Amino acid sequence: MxxxxxxxxxxxxxxxxxxxxxxxxxxxxxxxxxxxxxxxxxxxxxxxxxxxxxxxxxxxxxxxxxxxxxxxxxxxxxxxxxxxxxxxxxxxxxxxxxxxxxxxxxxxxxLSHRIRLPGRGDEFRELADAFDTMLAQLEAHVAEQRRFGANASHELRTPLAISKALLDVARTDPNCATGELVDRLHAVNTRAVDLTEALLLLSRADRRTFPREPVDLSLLAEEATETLLPLAEKRSLTIATSGDIAPATGSRALLLQVTTNLVHNAIVHNLSEKGTVWVTTSVHPQTVAITVENTGEKLTRELVSTLAEPFQRGTERMHNDHAGVGLGLAIVTTITQAHDGTLTLTPRPDGGLRVTVELPAAPGPSGRMV
Incomplete structure (x- = not known):
């Protein structure tokens, strides 16, 4: 001005x-x-x-x-x-x-500079402390965005490089099998499309530009489980669902994406044989929660603390048909924060992971939390 x-x-x-x-x-x-x-x-x-x-x-x-x-x-x-x-x-x-x-x-x-104003508390020092806190948050956010941009560029460059290599081989090799080439290109292109859609979903959830409506987390858990049941059966896993009706308020599509991502991760990052996935909903005085647990390898708390970062895939980077694009828990984190909720990741003592998404409970007919 x-x-x-x-x-x-x-x-x-x-x-x-x-x-x-x-x-x-x-x-x-x-x-x-x-x-x-x-x-x-x-x-x-x-x-x-x-x-x-x-x-x-x-x-x-x-x-x-x-x-x-x-x-x-x-x-x-x-x-x-x-x-x-x-x-x-x-x-x-x-x-x-x-x-x-x-x-x-x-x-x-x-953004690394801090005021650190000495002396006893007064209005100026409260302002300086608040400004230092804002600078710290901005610095962390900018660093996270730069890291995310670098990872996204790397992930998008990989399928493009593979496609270019496949096309170069097909151009120089007249005896190349066209059907196999098309299948591999289709798989690579699908991965690139999935990554792009995940990035767009992440951006949309972060802006909080979505309508809100009453949502029952127990119904979302059943729908996500039924959708991913063929994948679980293919990997010889058992999925068990239980819990109470858990009414919340938010975007049904985004919260379904949260549930689907959690169940998908629990299936993919599981034991190779006779693994189990537990999906549970619960109701608390002011909040409702959905918890997804799975069997698997033992994880350290240090590793678990990094799983919600973009492009993290557990103990190693996986490149099979169901490994995803490394944004599953990052999307869950963003959508949960957009709904004023909390995400908690805890390693299970026997191996595997327990993920809990806790959201504000929907108000009842009298305006009180149910």
């Missing part, structure tokens, strides 16, 4: 201090004139001020002398107020200067 130049805050505070000091001095002199000088001339008695009244009663101290003294006092107060006010305003506004310098540095791209 374009603004016309004006007085600085320091100068305004200085003028305010000086003006207030001048006003106080003028009022004090007026009190002296009204209550002391006039009363002394009229012979009125003022307790404990007899010596001062004798001075006022002398012939040498008349209105003209009082006016000269008053003018000198007011001039002194003006100079003292301006100098003192300028110094005091500078000391008071010093924290604001540091905050302004940090803001300029952040505008120029330096």
């Amino acid at each position: 374009d603004r016309r130049p004006g007085l600085s805050v320091r100068l305004k505070l200085t003028l305010s201090y000086a003006g207030f000091l001048m006003l106080a001095g003028g009022l004090l002199l007026a009190v002296v004139w009204v209550f002391l000088l006039r009363n002394s001339r009229s012979g009125a008695f003022v307790p404990n001020l007899s010596g001062l009244l004798r001075i006022f009663d002398s012939a040498a101290f008349g209105p003209r002398v009082f006016g000269s003294v008053a003018a000198a006092v007011m001039a002194f107060l003006l100079v003292f107020g301006l100098v003192g006010g300028w110094i005091l305003a500078g000391r008071m506004l010093a924290p604001l200067t540091r905050i302004t310098e940090a803001t300029r540095m952040a505008t120029n791209g330096s």
Whole structure:
């Protein structure tokens, strides 16, 4: 916004201090004139001020002398107020200067700088602490976005490079089997399309531009389980669903994507034989939750803490038909946060993973949480 130049805050505070000091001095002199000088001339008695009244009663101290003294006092107060006010305003506004310098540095791209304003808490220090917290969050967000962009570029470049290599081989080899080439190109293209759709879904959920409606998490769990049951049977896995009706509010399509991603991950990252997936819904005083557990390899807490990051696929990068694009839990995290929920990942003691998505419960007919 374009603004016309004006007085600085320091100068305004200085003028305010000086003006207030001048006003106080003028009022004090007026009190002296009204209550002391006039009363002394009229012979009125003022307790404990007899010596001062004798001075006022002398012939040498008349209105003209009082006016000269008053003018000198007011001039002194003006100079003292301006100098003192300028110094005091500078000391008071010093924290604001540091905050302004940090803001300029952040505008120029330096998000690692922190104000760290010393001293006891006051309004300026609360502002500085809030600004430091904002800078830390921005720095972490920018770093995450850069890492995500680099990973997405790498993931998108891989299928394109494979397609180019396949086409180069087909062009140089006249005896290349066309059917096999088409199948491999189709698989690679499908992977690229899935990755692109996952990125778009991630962006849409992050913007929170979706309609909200009543959703029952137990129904979503049943639908996701039925959809992925053929994949589970193909891998000789057992899926067990249980729990209560869990009403929430949000986008049915996005929450179904959350449930589907969780069940899909639990199937893919499981034991090679006789594995199990448990899908459970539960109701709490203020929230509802869906929990997906699976058997599998033992995971450390350090590894589990990174699984929700984009393009993380557990203990190793998988490249089979059902490995996904590495955005499953990242999408779950974004959609959950967009619904004001929480995502908790916990390694199971016997191996595998427990993932819980907790969302605010939908209000009942009376407006109370169910």
